[in-house]
Structures are given as structure tokens and as C-alpha cells.
Amino acid sequence: MPLGLIIDGYVDEPACFGVPPYISPYVRYCAGVFMSHGFEVIYLTVDQIRQEKADHLIRSAEVTVVIAGLTVPGRYRGGSPMTLKELKGLSEIPRRGAMIVGGPIGSGYALKGGDAALDVSKILDVDCIATGDPEAVLDLWIRTKEMTHDAKRDYGTLAKWAEAGAQVVKMHPMYPLIIAELELSRGCDRTDGRCSFCVEGLKAREERSPDSVAAEVRCLAIAGVKAFRFGRCANVLTYGGTLTPKGWMPSPDGLRSLYSSVRSAAPDIKVLHMDNGNPKTIATFPDKSFEALKVIASYNTPGDTISLGLESLHPQVVLQNNLKVFFDQALEAVRIVNLAGGTRPFQNSMPSLLPGLNFLIGLPGENKETINENRRFLEKLLSEGLSVRRINIRRPMTFKSTPLGAVDSSAMKGIRDRDYKAFKDWVRSEVDPVMFSRVAPEGTIIRDVICEERLGNLIFGRPLGSYPPLLGITSSTLKEGDTTDVTVTGAGPRSLSGIPWPLDINNCSQQELQGIPGIGKARAMRLILNRPIAGLEQFKAVLDDPGLADKVAKFFSFPSDEGAI
Ligand code: SF4
Structure with a gap:
């Protein structure tokens, strides 16, 4: 052979x-x-x-x-x-x-x-x-x-x-802890030109049928895959859509057909996420997009992200690079996604579907001043209480075959490394922690986190999925390769902190106890010395702080059912 x-x-x-x-x-x-x-x-x-x-x-x-x-x-x-x-x-x-x-x-x-x-x-x-x-x-x-x-x-x-x-x-x-990237379509659905930097836009638009996608998913599921993402598609929102004079319009029915076929093909699916959505589609067809997003949110698994390619929001850069949206359109898109997908499908789960934002810093026309428009946009999201699942900031690569490839390289020198870094640092320190705490506040349960690397008392891991959050888990027993559910206890600039969920009150370690906000060394020792603890009432008595006990009981499992979630 x-x-x-x-x-x-x-x-x-x-x-x-x-x-x-x-x-x-x-x-x-x-x-x-x-x-x-x-x-x-x-x-x-x-x-x-x-x-x-x-x-x-x-x-x-x-x-x-x-x-x-x-x-x-x-x-x-x-x-x-x-x-x-x-x-x-x-x-x-x-x-x-x-x-x-x-x-x-x-x-x-x-x-x-x-x-x-x-x-x-x-x-x-x-x-x-x-x-x-x-x-x-x-x-x-x-x-x-x-x-x-x-x-x-x-x-x-x-x-x-x-x-x-x-x-x-x-x-x-x-294997089997992998996620299969799935192809729904190729090429770009824009009808008003292409973004200057993009190679995907050079391909002719072609769409795959729901039956074909589902048949592949069935084979992957039989082979043992439980996590899937609709990643190979420039705009999931217009899958199965209709071409109108204003561009491709989303079809909630088309998406329902796709998602339901995939769900039937893999009944044991653990992760079903998506990737790209064009913010201009949402701004142009707000009602249909809202319906389409609702359909996605009803079939997907929690923690899903729709990546909105904003690239830059300064009008000069948008026009010069034929980007998708201006400031107000992008804002409308983020609002609509929050409205359609921002709810938590299960108690303490991650929200169903939130926007991810992509910025591309350094396109022609960009300079130190134009970046501030992106900053103003993010400040607006913060002040409106909107949530964003993650913010991706990168620099463009130039490919000969794209319009950017024909641009004089001096046109892309308006941004110095330090301007790019300053914007990125500001986002990481001022925006990300707030967004983390909105998306996954204390008590959020993240399922099936795969432990990757131990650093002292913490083991770092992520679940399978689209742009999974990094979790630093306080645990002395988990090993690299283990899978665990985690309760979020806090948020840092780059990762969430958490403890395994639920913690067995009578067997967890002192470190794990101290990983819970409000439980310090003295309280942890007191809980350990008073083991076995039969239930919530005894837990409250030992902790000697009823307010704190009510707040942290959600982290534990007790021998009796009374304190368990
Ligand atoms: S980045 Fe622009 S050109 Fe590329 S696929 Fe998306 S909308 Fe089309």
C-alpha cells in the first residue's frame, strides 16, 4: 500500500x-x-x-x-x-x-x-x-x-x-481533546468591494449545503470528535442567506437548517461554536441579524463568540482600506449581539454568544491619532455596559495578490511599534479585566477545562472552544492533561482565576479553600479542623460569618444536599 x-x-x-x-x-x-x-x-x-x-x-x-x-x-x-x-x-x-x-x-x-x-x-x-x-x-x-x-x-x-x-x-x-474546524463556505460575501488586506476576499463565494456539513460532522463524531467550530466561513450570519440590493441578508431559516442538521448528526456534541460575522451585515439588516443570532444562540454551546472584523474605526482608515464599518455601525452591531446572545443559557454558565473584536493596526492611513478612535470605541462599550468576549489586536501582513500588496510600503509606516504596543497594553490593562468580569463574573462555571501547565499552586488550562478563556486554577491535585469543571473566583488582565467545581468540603486542600475570595488562611484552617462538615448549617457555624457563608456556599458540595448547587 x-x-x-x-x-x-x-x-x-x-x-x-x-x-x-x-x-x-x-x-x-x-x-x-x-x-x-x-x-x-x-x-x-x-x-x-x-x-x-x-x-x-x-x-x-x-x-x-x-x-x-x-x-x-x-x-x-x-x-x-x-x-x-x-x-x-x-x-x-x-x-x-x-x-x-x-x-x-x-x-x-x-x-x-x-x-x-x-x-x-x-x-x-x-x-x-x-x-x-x-x-x-x-x-x-x-x-x-x-x-x-x-x-x-x-x-x-x-x-x-x-x-x-x-x-x-x-x-x-x-485526540480526543481536539476541536474540528468546519468549512461552511469560501470567499467573501461583500458586494461593495473587498477589504484592502484580505486574501479570503480574492476567492469566489461558494457555499456548502447543510447536508454536506452534517455528513462530515457525523463522520467526525463517529471518529470521536465532540467539539466543532464553524470557522471556515467569512460570515456565518449570511449562511443560506439571500442576495438583496443592499447585500447578502441573513436567513434565520438557513441557519436553523444548518445547526439542527449538525446537532442531529452529533447528538453528544460538547462544543458547537462559530467564528466570523460581518458587522456590516448586522448594521444593514438589524432585525434579520437579531433573529439569526437568536437561532445561533439557541443551538450553540455557552461561551460562543462571533468575531467582528472592525480592523480600524477611524473614517480615514475605513475609507482608505474599504473596511466594513464605521464607528456607529460597529457600535450597533455590538449592541445587537449583546441583546441576542448575552444571556446565560444555564445557571452560572458563560453567555450564549458575545462579540469578539478584531483590530488590525497599521493599515494605510493609520497613525497615532487614528488609533484613538478605536480607543474611544472601546471606552463607549465600557460606559454602555456592553460585553465583549475577547479583543484581538494584530498587525497586517501584506500579500502581493491583495490591494495592500500594491500599496507603497511607506503608507504603512504611520504606526510605530511603540504606538501599537501602547494601544495593546491599554486594552489589556484597562478593558480586558472589565470585560472578563462582565462575561465570567465570580461564580461562573466553566465546563471541561483541560489542564495544560502547572506553575506552583496554580494549574493553567482552557476549555475547548472558540477563543477559550485561560484559567489559573488553584489546585494541588490536578495534573496536566486532566479535565475539570471550574468555578471562576476572579479576573486578571490575561486570565481568569478559579477553583475546581464543586469543591468537596471535606476533602479539598487548604490552598483550594484559600482560592475562594473571603477565605483566608485562618478560615481555611478552621474549616479543615472541623471536618467532617455535614451540610450548610454546620458550614455556616464553623465559618462564623453568615454573609460570607451564603456567598461562598456555591463553590462547595456537601455530604447533605442542602448546600450543593
Ligand atoms: S475581511 Fe473583508 S474582504 Fe475579507 S472576507 Fe471579510 S469582509 Fe470579505
């Missing part, structure tokens, strides 16, 4: 994410192509081959596919994307078969924002750099032995690869 090797160098694009625990559609679809042609498939991540070289596999594979590239680089906790040096090293390993490189790297390479993307075709010693769909390039090569770098597939062809390739998730080093 011929060997098909897939090396996942991770991807990050505006409309597709594939850094662990996410697994991108690219690698699954390529696996599906290999499987449908009778290949044995080996899937490795770049982090795995950093630990143990895969040279012998590259030498013997009939075809090696490397998926890599970032178009919106950020910082990642789940893995480190493949560098160009690493990719070049792989391409130079002697091999008997072919090597195809695909993913966003087909448009160029840069590891950090603010840089121009490099054309890698002269740097890599590979048989093909796919500028089309890597799975289509791979399929064509297997069938005809011809490399067609811009080969594309349609959704009819994709279905069988998507379903067959679902099996590859079992080879992911984090």
Missing part, C-alpha cells in the same frame, strides 16, 4: 484556524484524498517531528503533503507553527516521492504581523506549492501524475474526501 504522509505545520487565516487543539479541514481533506485512493496515511504535527524526526517517512512516502502558513499571525499556546527554515529543511530531505506544500503558505510566508509575505517558490525544493486547494492538487497528481498548482475542487467533489478524511483525527496527538 503506498504511503501518504501529511505534516501539519498549522494554519491561521481570517477564515480558518488549525493550531492545536484545532485540526484544520486542509489536513482532513488531504487524508480523505489519500484514503479514497487506497493509501496508507500517516499524519504528524510539526511539534511531533520536532521531537522525533520524520526523515525516514519523507524518504519512503509516495507523496508528502505539508500544510502550513499564517495570514494573520498571532501567539499560540497550543503549538508553534512551522517556520520557513523548518519547511525548507523538510523540502531538502532526499525523497523518492513527491512533496506538495499547501495552505495559506501558497500566498506567501511571514511569521509575524507587519511583515510583507515572502514568495516561497524560490526558497523551497518541493514539487508543488499549491495556490489552489491542496486536496485537489493531490487528487489530480495521484490520478494523472501532473502537478497543477492552482487545481480547485467544488463541494460536490469535496464531500467524499471530507467524510473519509475524518478518521485522521485519531492520529492527532491531542
Whole structure:
């Protein structure tokens, strides 16, 4: 049986994410192509081959596919994307078969924002750099032995690869604690031009049917995946929508059909989240958008985020880069999402659906003064009591194929590193903690947090999901890799603090007790010395502070039921 090797160098694009625990559609679809042609498939991540070289596999594979590239680089906790040096090293390993490189790297390479993307075709010693769909390039090569770098597939062809390739998730080093990024559509639904920086906007708009998405979800669920995100889609709100003279209008029925099909295909789903929504759609069609958001909020799981690409709100920058919305439209969009999705579906859960905001600092026309408009916008959200799930601030990368690629680089020098950093620092110190405390106030329960790293008395972890919050959990017993429910006890600039939920009053540690606001060393010791504590009344008596006891009882489980939530 011929060997098909897939090396996942991770991807990050505006409309597709594939850094662990996410697994991108690219690698699954390529696996599906290999499987449908009778290949044995080996899937490795770049982090795995950093630990143990895969040279012998590259030498013997009939075809090696490397998926890599970032178009919106950020910082990642789940893995480190493949560098160009690493990719070049792989391409130079002697091999008997072919090597195809695909993913966003087909448009160029840069590891950090603010840089121009490099054309890698002269740097890599590979048989093909796919500028089309890597799975289509791979399929064509297997069938005809011809490399067609811009080969594309349609959704009819994709279905069988998507379903067959679902099996590859079992080879992911984090399996089963992974989240499958799902493709709903490609290209951009804007009818009034494209944003200057965007490569997604260069693709023709195409939409996948609910049946096709659900069929893939069913296969992924059978393979053991329980977390999903509609990430590969520029604007989830207009999925199944209608084209009108004012642009694509949301269809609540279209979304209902999609979400209900997916729910039926994976009844044991634990996470169903989305990613991108165009704020202009919400501002242009407020009523339909409200209905559409309500539909999403009725089928998704708590903690979901709709990422609104604001980029910059100064009118000069908006006009110069053909961005989506001005200040007032963005504000209206945030208000509507809060109204439709801001409620908590279960007692003490995270809200159903809140906005995430994306800023892109340093586009042509931006300078120290224009950034202040973004600051004014965030101050407005704070003063109106609106909630935002997370604020993403990055610098643009320039790709030759976009309008930005044709702009003189001096036009992007209006922002110095220190202006960018000052804005970012202000958001992290003044805005994030307030938003954290609105979104996940003390007592919020966050389910299925996966413990990642221990630092002293704290173990840090995150749940699976869209932009999951980082939690510093006070616990001496949890280990890396454990999964636990957590009650939030406070918020810092970058993370939430919490304790495992519920705490067994008679078995929890002194540290865990002291992790609860209001319980210091003396009270913790008193509780421990008075064990066993049978129920709430005894707990109150031992604590000797009825007000505090009522406030903190929600953190505990008692042998009797009276104090348990
Ligand atoms: S709306 Fe702008 S950022 Fe979004 S896909 Fe279209 S061009 Fe790209």
C-alpha cells in the first residue's frame, strides 16, 4: 500500500484556524484524498517531528503533503507553527516521492504581523506549492501524475474526501481533546468591494449545503470528535442567506437548517461554536441579524463568540482600506449581539454568544491619532455596559495578490511599534479585566477545562472552544492533561482565576479553600479542623460569618444536599 504522509505545520487565516487543539479541514481533506485512493496515511504535527524526526517517512512516502502558513499571525499556546527554515529543511530531505506544500503558505510566508509575505517558490525544493486547494492538487497528481498548482475542487467533489478524511483525527496527538474546524463556505460575501488586506476576499463565494456539513460532522463524531467550530466561513450570519440590493441578508431559516442538521448528526456534541460575522451585515439588516443570532444562540454551546472584523474605526482608515464599518455601525452591531446572545443559557454558565473584536493596526492611513478612535470605541462599550468576549489586536501582513500588496510600503509606516504596543497594553490593562468580569463574573462555571501547565499552586488550562478563556486554577491535585469543571473566583488582565467545581468540603486542600475570595488562611484552617462538615448549617457555624457563608456556599458540595448547587 503506498504511503501518504501529511505534516501539519498549522494554519491561521481570517477564515480558518488549525493550531492545536484545532485540526484544520486542509489536513482532513488531504487524508480523505489519500484514503479514497487506497493509501496508507500517516499524519504528524510539526511539534511531533520536532521531537522525533520524520526523515525516514519523507524518504519512503509516495507523496508528502505539508500544510502550513499564517495570514494573520498571532501567539499560540497550543503549538508553534512551522517556520520557513523548518519547511525548507523538510523540502531538502532526499525523497523518492513527491512533496506538495499547501495552505495559506501558497500566498506567501511571514511569521509575524507587519511583515510583507515572502514568495516561497524560490526558497523551497518541493514539487508543488499549491495556490489552489491542496486536496485537489493531490487528487489530480495521484490520478494523472501532473502537478497543477492552482487545481480547485467544488463541494460536490469535496464531500467524499471530507467524510473519509475524518478518521485522521485519531492520529492527532491531542485526540480526543481536539476541536474540528468546519468549512461552511469560501470567499467573501461583500458586494461593495473587498477589504484592502484580505486574501479570503480574492476567492469566489461558494457555499456548502447543510447536508454536506452534517455528513462530515457525523463522520467526525463517529471518529470521536465532540467539539466543532464553524470557522471556515467569512460570515456565518449570511449562511443560506439571500442576495438583496443592499447585500447578502441573513436567513434565520438557513441557519436553523444548518445547526439542527449538525446537532442531529452529533447528538453528544460538547462544543458547537462559530467564528466570523460581518458587522456590516448586522448594521444593514438589524432585525434579520437579531433573529439569526437568536437561532445561533439557541443551538450553540455557552461561551460562543462571533468575531467582528472592525480592523480600524477611524473614517480615514475605513475609507482608505474599504473596511466594513464605521464607528456607529460597529457600535450597533455590538449592541445587537449583546441583546441576542448575552444571556446565560444555564445557571452560572458563560453567555450564549458575545462579540469578539478584531483590530488590525497599521493599515494605510493609520497613525497615532487614528488609533484613538478605536480607543474611544472601546471606552463607549465600557460606559454602555456592553460585553465583549475577547479583543484581538494584530498587525497586517501584506500579500502581493491583495490591494495592500500594491500599496507603497511607506503608507504603512504611520504606526510605530511603540504606538501599537501602547494601544495593546491599554486594552489589556484597562478593558480586558472589565470585560472578563462582565462575561465570567465570580461564580461562573466553566465546563471541561483541560489542564495544560502547572506553575506552583496554580494549574493553567482552557476549555475547548472558540477563543477559550485561560484559567489559573488553584489546585494541588490536578495534573496536566486532566479535565475539570471550574468555578471562576476572579479576573486578571490575561486570565481568569478559579477553583475546581464543586469543591468537596471535606476533602479539598487548604490552598483550594484559600482560592475562594473571603477565605483566608485562618478560615481555611478552621474549616479543615472541623471536618467532617455535614451540610450548610454546620458550614455556616464553623465559618462564623453568615454573609460570607451564603456567598461562598456555591463553590462547595456537601455530604447533605442542602448546600450543593
Ligand atoms: S469582509 Fe473583508 S475581511 Fe471579510 S472576507 Fe470579505 S474582504 Fe475579507
